[in-house]
Amino acid sequence: MNIRSLASNWLGFALLTILLVVVFPALLDDFRLNLVGKYLSFGFVVLGLVLCWGYTGILSLGQGIFFGLGGYCIAMFLKLEASTPEATKIQSTPGIPDFMDWNQLTELPFFWQPFHSFGFTVFAIMAVPAAIAFILAYAMFKRRVGGVYFAIITQAVTAVLTILIIGQQGYTGGINGITDLRTLLGWDIRTDGAHNILYFVCVALLLVCILIGRFILKSKLGRILVAIRDKEERVRFSGYDVANFKTFVFCAAAALAGIGGAMFTLQVGFMSPTIIGIVPSIEMVIFCALGGRLSLIGALLGALIVNAAKTTFSEMFPELWLFAMGGLFIGVTLFFPKGLAGLVDDYVRPWLVKVLFGGGAKPTDRPAPTPAE
Amino acid sequence: MRGDAAMFDYSFAELSSILVMQGFAGLILFSVFVLMALGLAIIFGQMGVINMAHGEFMILGAYVTYLTSHLFTEFLPFAYPAYFFFAMIFAFIAAGALGLLVEWVMIRHLYARPLDTLLATWGLSLILQQIFRSTFGAREVGVELPDWMMGSLNVTDSIEVQINGLFVMGLTAAITAAVLVLLFKSRWGLQVRAVTTNRTMSGAVGIDTRRVDRMTFGLGCGVAGVAGAAFTMIGSTGPTSGQLYIVDTFLVVVFGGAQSLLGTVASAFTISQSQSALEFFISGSMAKVITLLIVIGLLMLRPQGLFVLKVRR
Numbered sequence: 001m002n003i004r005s006l007a008s009n010w011l012g013f014a015l016l017t018i019l020l021v022v023v024f025p026a027l028l029d030d031f032r033l034n035l036v037g038k039y040l041s042f043g044f045v046v047l048g049l050v051l052c053w054g055y056t057g058i059l060s061l062g063q064g065i066f067f068g069l070g071g072y073c074i075a076m077f078l079k080l081e082a083s084t085p086e087a088t089k090i091q092s093t094p095g096i097p098d099f100m101d102w103n104q105l106t107e108l109p110f111f112w113q114p115f116h117s118f119g120f121t122v123f124a125i126m127a128v129p130a131a132i133a134f135i136l137a138y139a140m141f142k143r144r145v146g147g148v149y150f151a152i153i154t155q156a157v158t159a160v161l162t163i164l165i166i167g168q169q170g171y172t173g174g175i176n177g178i179t180d181l182r183t184l185l186g187w188d189i190r191t192d193g194a195h196n197i198l199y200f201v202c203v204a205l206l207l208v209c210i211l212i213g214r215f216i217l218k219s220k221l222g223r224i225l226v227a228i229r230d231k232e233e234r235v236r237f238s239g240y241d242v243a244n245f246k247t248f249v250f251c252a253a254a255a256l257a258g259i260g261g262a263m264f265t266l267q268v269g270f271m272s273p274t275i276i277g278i279v280p281s282i283e284m285v286i287f288c289a290l291g292g293r294l295s296l297i298g299a300l301l302g303a304l305i306v307n308a309a310k311t312t313f314s315e316m317f318p319e320l321w322l323f324a325m326g327g328l329f330i331g332v333t334l335f336f337p338k339g340l341a342g343l344v345d346d347y348v349r350p351w352l353v354k355v356l357f358g359g360g361a362k363p364t365d366r367p368a369p370t371p372a373e
Numbered sequence: 374m375r376g377d378a379a380m381f382d383y384s385f386a387e388l389s390s391i392l393v394m395q396g397f398a399g400l401i402l403f404s405v406f407v408l409m410a411l412g413l414a415i416i417f418g419q420m421g422v423i424n425m426a427h428g429e430f431m432i433l434g435a436y437v438t439y440l441t442s443h444l445f446t447e448f449l450p451f452a453y454p455a456y457f458f459f460a461m462i463f464a465f466i467a468a469g470a471l472g473l474l475v476e477w478v479m480i481r482h483l484y485a486r487p488l489d490t491l492l493a494t495w496g497l498s499l500i501l502q503q504i505f506r507s508t509f510g511a512r513e514v515g516v517e518l519p520d521w522m523m524g525s526l527n528v529t530d531s532i533e534v535q536i537n538g539l540f541v542m543g544l545t546a547a548i549t550a551a552v553l554v555l556l557f558k559s560r561w562g563l564q565v566r567a568v569t570t571n572r573t574m575s576g577a578v579g580i581d582t583r584r585v586d587r588m589t590f591g592l593g594c595g596v597a598g599v600a601g602a603a604f605t606m607i608g609s610t611g612p613t614s615g616q617l618y619i620v621d622t623f624l625v626v627v628f629g630g631a632q633s634l635l636g637t638v639a640s641a642f643t644i645s646q647s648q649s650a651l652e653f654f655i656s657g658s659m660a661k662v663i664t665l666l667i668v669i670g671l672l673m674l675r676p677q678g679l680f681v682l683k684v685r686r
Contacts, residue, residue, distance in 0.1 A: 061491075167658035330496040332492075
């Protein structure tokens with residue numbers, strides 16, 4: 001591989017790394033850096049969406065719930081750590097989370113017990129969303145249900161879990177969610193210094209996930225996924241078990257969303273059902289669509305841009321914001337199905353490579369244009 | 374648990390009348406589901422288009438009814454008892470016209486990409502919600518019922534049913550019948566059914582499938598508008614009321630079997646009755662959770678839904 005095609009392949013990744021590791025920390029104050037970190041936690045979700053929606057054609061309207069499951073796992077761990085018998089001695093039952101005490105629970109429910117262990121929590125952040133995704137996906141894909149049916153089912157599951165979390169106040173904290181999280185293994189996560197460190201942890205994890213995503217897409221597996229998207233029957237007739245591949249990619253997307261949720265909880269300090277319901281789940285899809293459903297990096301930037309715009313505009317012009325959001329949905333799907341990344345790929349990248357490496361030489365890894373062109 | 378304890382306190386007669394009234398509440402929910410799902414099933418069944426803005430078309434109908442009721446109190450107070458029938462017609466026209474416009478501007482470009490129609494119509498629903506909020510305010514509005522629709526009938530000493538609920542049920546039956554007649558007895562309905570079962574072949578024998586699509590979308594939205602008008606009889610209307618029903622309604626349509634109107638009605642009945650029956654024993658939110666879970670579970674076992682119509686894609 002020559003330097004030119006290498007640059008063309010890795011330019012975006014290099015620029016993204018510089019942007020996240022150098023530019024943002026240098027230019028933004030602590031508060032804004034924390035905000036960017038919060039937006040980036042949605043980046044994990046859109047990476048998963050690129051894999052399962054962009055490349056495999058499975059639209060999920062329930063990524064928010066996987067995000068939430070990951071977030072709730074770490075929130076349960078942090079809440080248990082914050083609810084020591086000393087800290088909660090004014091409660092009628094010391095040692096359990098405050099909202100349980102308010103709801104007249106007298107002991108910790110069984111499914112909270114394992115979350116005393118940090119190792120189990122880290123495992124659960126990825127395993128719980130992936131397990132739910134597996135049950136859902138395996139049953140549906142084995143029966144060859146896909147497309148819009150699957151999208152509707154994921155949305156219904158989102159509705160069910162959100163209602164359940166809101167309704168079971170004593171076990172989940174209800175509509176308020178799990179709040180007042182303080183320390184992670186004794187380390188105070190509420191200070192500016194901790195926020196900065198968490199930002200870099202988030203960025204590092206994100207970059208690793210992008211690399212894993214690229215690896216999957218470049219491998220033979222990635223080619224099969226694209227083939228499933230474009231002609232599912234033909235892949236099946238070629239002897240591949242399509243359902244297994246689709247289930248795998250859907251579970252991977254769910255696990256990624258779970259990591260995102262955990263990073264969100266750590267940086268923001270709470271988890272609540274309002275972040276994971278039906279509407280936020282669809283918004284995550286629009287992050288991905290705007291940035292480019294076929295580009296890991298593009299989709300990530302889409303999450304950053306939409307979130308930043310939301311924070312800015314929804315404060316200044318709350319009415320205009322919904323119009324803008326709706327317009328984005330319609331405009332992107334009608335006119336730019338490949339999103340911003342599609343525009344960059346078509347116009348900016350060739351130009352940038354030309355500027356950086358001189359325009360004279362012809363690209364050697366492409367066939368020379370025929371005279372007719 | 375709460376239900377168990379409560380059950381022992383009632384006599385058998387009281388219990389049975391509670392069950393009847395609960396069944397009646399279920400029938401009202403059933404009417405709302407059927408009215409919303411009808412339009413959705415026509416659109417989804419024929420074109421495979423997911424219209425996420427369907428709830429907003431319904432709310433548009435509800436707001437048109439609200440405006441009409443004000444119009445009649447201002448200018449035609451003597452005709453007020455009959456305003457609802459005019460409101461229904463206006464609601465149908467308004468929602469249907471908007472539907473035709475939306476199909477022309479947006480949907481027709483996306484027929485090849487059904488998943489994208491889902492996103493684009495979601496965007497449309499956000500915009501419509503904001504328009505409603507800017508025009509009518511964020512608070513819910515209600516219409517005043519004409520005198521003849523208020524009050525309730527006492528069937529026995531302990532069972533009473535509301536007249537407006539009965540009216541909405543009758544209306545649902547009438548609209549369903551009208552849609553069925555239109556689909557199965559008219560020439561246009563024949564074309565719609567032909568396009569549903571085999572689009573390419575219908576085109577080959579000279580049916581203008583694009584025109585059929587547009588009219589179908591308009592009709593589906595118009596029916597949603599009428600549903601909205603009926604909705605004002607039993608509840609108040611806010612900018613986001615439509616969104617509350619959209620997930621349920623989609624499940625109704627998918628559960629019934631997307632191409633079958635009979636299936637839609639049957640599944641609406643099953644879902645609404647089981648939900649309102651469960652509400653007697655457990656809290657409303659848990660009743661909904663359990664109903665949805667059962668439906669999702671059944672769909673995993675039988676993804677094609679209750680009733681299947683053979684189609685060629």
